[in-house]
Amino acid sequence: MAAAVTSSRPYHIIIFGASGFSGRFVLEEVARHAAGSPGGTPLKWAVAGRNRQRLEDVLKQAAERLSMPELRTDIEIIVADVSNEESLALMCQRGLVILNCVGPYRFYGEPVVKACVTYGAHYIDISGEPQFLERMQLEYHTKALDKGVYVIGSCGFDSIPADLGILHMQRQFKGTLTAVESFLKFNFGPEGSSGHDATWQSAVYGFADSGSLQQLRKKFGHKPLPVVGAKVKQRSFLFFSKEIEQYTIPFMGSDRSVVKRTQRFLYEEEQQSPVQYSPFVGVGGLLSVVKLFCGGLVFWFMVKFSLGRKLLTMFPSFFSFGMFTKSGPTMKQIEDGSFSMTFYGEGYSEGSDPTQGQPSAKICTQVIGADGYLVTASAMVQSAVTVLNELHSLPRRGGVYTPGAAFYKTSLIDRLSSHSMQFSVKN
Incomplete structure (x- = not known):
């Protein structure tokens, strides 16, 4: 792990915005991955958002859909809101990787990026908004590099x-x-x-x-x-x-x-x-x-x-x-x-x-x-798993990157091929 992110944090992954439309699919994908993880350190994860009741409801629905009743009792809910810097700070200090599912990112994305960089959590989103993505690179690349934090946008479909x-x-x-x-x-x-x-x-x-x-x-x-x-x-x-x-x-x-x-x-x-x-x-x-x-x-x-x-x-x-x-x-x-x-x-x-x-x-x-939507959830989760397991293969020691720049020396393509996508050569 990068020096700024230590294993003493209670969670590997925190899904921010887990009760949103895309966030629900990401939640289920994380739950499946955690349940199917091989031996070794189990994947520890939590959900976050501004409305506790909605998060409780989405965990209940996921528990029923996936036949995992433990989701209703074992998964911690973290109340965090983009308009409350203190709540974002507390969230980002508890996770190694924050999966940000709260958009449109041009309105709600920067406070999460800022909190992640400040408090040493890696950041992944599924934004398709060039203005936001490129502005984050312009304003936070050097800061993220100095902190040893990776900010990787657009990790979804398409x-x-x-x-x-x-x-x-x-x-x-x-x-x-x-x-x-x-x-x-x-x-x-x-x-x-x-x-x-x-x-x-x-x-x-x-x-x-x-x-x-x-x-x-x-x-x-x-x-x-x-x-x-x-x-x-x-x-x-x-x-x-x-x-x-x-x-x-x-x-x-x-x-x-x-x-x-x-x-x-x-x-x-x-x-x-x-x-x-x-x-x-x-x-x-x-x-x-x-x-x-x-x-x-x-x-x-x-x-x-x-x-x-x-x-x-x-x-x-x-x-x-x-x-x-x-x-x-x-x-x-x-x-x-x-x-x-x-x-x-x-x-x-x-x-x-x-x-x-x-x-x-x-x-x-x-x-x-x-x-x-299914591909987005899988790609986002596998991107996070790659950051957790292959940090040594990512460029430099931090910064703001595209998926291709961040993961070109990793096994992400192979990971995706065994989950939601197939990469092939046509004759």
């Missing part, structure tokens, strides 16, 4: 499949990988699916504040990453993808940001050739395209005004054509859902000169898994 998927491809490619396109496809059961309101809120406020992201990035003073080999080809905003047989658009989430930060780290710290990356997501058939176009115009207009943002967040189902709801998907929809992310890479085979001619080699890999 950034874990994207970021580690490219690491997997780089390891499998015999030569210099220079450019990658990924195609995300969702597979739903007969009842369809929907996203939760928290994801919708993150999108609303993220798009509304997109201008500040460019200003934030200027503060890093980064030089542009070198473009190795041929520049990645440009596609139109909407096109029919033969790769996934759906109409496809650029993916608007945090994947591009997360992957670029990882590639910068590998270039600067490991002298690895950086990869150009373009993520895409399938939207379905023509009817879905029409809905997307109409909804996108309304969304683009309304996020510009405070009243519009208020209406968007008050009525997510109406403005998203049912794609996002305050209740989120049902358990049946989650259990029936899955995803695939297919990566098409090109580069230069061993012995070829990347500065000369067109790419000479191609590769196709894939990451497949269960529904995004």
